[in-house]
Amino acid sequence: MASQYRMNLMVCTGTGCVSNKSLNIIDALNREIEANGLAEEVQVIPTGCNGFCANGPIIVVHPEEIFYQLVSEEDIPLLVEEHLLKGRPVQKLMYTPPETKNPVPTMSEIGFFKKQMLIVLSNRGIIDPENIDEYIARGGYKGAAKALTEMTPEQIIEEIKASGLRGRGGAGFPTGKKWEFCRNAKGDEKYIICNCDEGDPGAFMDRSVMESDPHEVLEGMVIGARAIGAKHGFIYLRDEYPLALERVLKAIDQATEYGLLGEDILGTGFDFTISVNRGAGAFVCGEETSLIGSLEGMVPEPRTRPPYPAVSGYKGSPTNINNVETWGNVPHIIARGAKWFSGIGTETSKGTKVFSLVGKVNNTGLVEVPMGIKLREIIYDIGGGIPDNKKLKAVQTGGPSGGCIPASLLDIPVDYESLKEIGSIMGSGGMIVMDEETCMVEVARYFLSFTLGESCGKCSPCREGTYHMHTILENITKGKGREEDIELLEKMGTLIKQTALCGLGNTAPNPVLTTIKHFRDEYEAHIRDKKCPAKVCKALITYTISKEKCTGCTLCAKNCPSKVITGERKAVHVIDQSGCIKCGICKSVCRFDAVEVE
């Protein structure tokens, strides 16, 4: 971010924007800037994830902070000419809220960004994640320097304890306490691990942090290693994240070159190295004992705790595992102090939480909010509400381990305790918004199909139990449910939770149990009336054509893949139910709203 430039164009190069060709946009910008002789005045900077993923590719023009969205390569000549040469920001590339028709020029005025509070994501969209100098320029490695030169390991742990930081992987165990256990455990060799085996459907917080600000995580690990007394750390990164891998490897190289990793860090005599281990795609590796097994070269399977990894972890040595976001908070706490951090959030949940806001919500993306914020604020103020003015039905947090929160509970504060109380969990940060067209039985079946496929198969309740629960749910969605199935699911789910070996099995029934708790009527409608109220479950719905509305335009018949719609031109059409595959194409192509679903 050299100051001699009059303008800096920050182009998002998070995975979402890259897949929408933001790298081509960077090339096009550079070409166009060169052609117009602006290379001395204007600089293009690739940045980490901006967060407003739904509207990518994104360019933010500094210093005015003009926010451009959904930019394509073809827009670049216009943008360069209008904004860069003539000083007229391009309105058609600005964000326009659905409720008004007025484009919003600057980033900070956009609702999506207004209520966010950035700690872990404080560098998002501002620095080039592949350039350590930019991280340092924003205060990076200040925390590590302070921890290594001014603080004893005990003081670091006290500071983390005082901050109230709790594990961001979902369970919310106090981080300082975890570090202390590991520090006090007997053992010559100690290890720390960063868990980036993010696998929940709809979650991409860890990926974005790794892609956007890898040094933040490395710095957190340096501080943690010093506090715990570890000489080596592992980053366990799932292999489906190639960009995160590339950037974190680059970051490790740069930090090593700068003497911030390796031997005698900052001349303090402290040695610490980090290696990256690529996960081969097992969800259970997010569970700490399985993750350690995988690091050791074994098949990932959980084992009984205690002993906890803090006592006996990697190769039997005391090991401390934290999630990406937890590590990402650490440098900020050390640099700015526990008091500052504990001033944010609620009584028991301090700081902020990063969520990936997805599903039936207008502003999909990555958000960081203070703990204690209401779900309603996240979904409506930041998320911009539900598309097409549909009604919100539920919010799913915690992925396959979490639960569905009904719209009636939108005013509960987002903190560990409140979410647990209503049967869900904070989880690692996936937040899936569901509208009135979502079938809650089908949602439960989907999550169970996920855990069924990801159960490692070691313990019988998880292996066999998820199979049975999934079968029962599948039968319900197919109209073969029985009266006692709800009680059966509740009882079996409770038993699986109690008896399974690890966190995967202990929480696998949660999506079923919470949907039964809050949406029992939907289960009953499927079982008793053989109806799917949300009109999703194919076995329970029928498509018919309204005699009153059909104009006989033949469009439905032309598009029907099964060729089961018949009717003369300008006469009412009829669907032959025996061959209908319920794909819904007729309904989507009908211009007269004549296709009805019952």
Added chain:
Amino acid sequence: MKTIILNGNPVEAEENTTVLTCAQKAGVRIPTLCYHKMLSAYSGCRVCLVEVSHRESKAPPRLMPACSTIIDDNMVVDTESETVKKARVFIIELMLSRCPDSEVIRRMAEEYGVFSGENDDVVRDYLLNRAPRVKETNCVLCGLCVRVCAEITERHALSFETRGVQRVVTSPFRKVASKCIGCGSCAYVCPTKTITVEEAE
């Protein structure tokens, strides 16, 4: 030495003893399936779950596998509480739905009252009468064969393949392992007698 309270009675045992060993010495029976005293604990079958709490902790009792839980002073263990019985019966029912013809599982089910108990339990009714079978096998995936081959004969000729309900025990590439010495240890430890040994030519 450490002292635990087992079903209300103090029982003393050496440090690093498991709850299971401690209970066996005290004459308290805890069922097992994937456990063998000569092999490392696996804690996969869950039939040995017992309720464990600590006198000095406010945390509620937790179901823990007796085969791998190490005793400690002030540990309170209950092997016959209502929670334990329910959990145990559930595990046996799951096993029974997996391999309804296995003698050892049927015997276990009989001993713990799965057949004689009340018949209005929805979970039991489903698992015993309606649930589709996962696979036509009597293998309960206890892994004793895998462990005996790795830990005693050090052949590593058997291992698990795939995960979840798809999981099977198999030899490398599903062929007769070149390392297999035909010792028959795997067949010997198999509780459901799913492995048989054939004489070679």
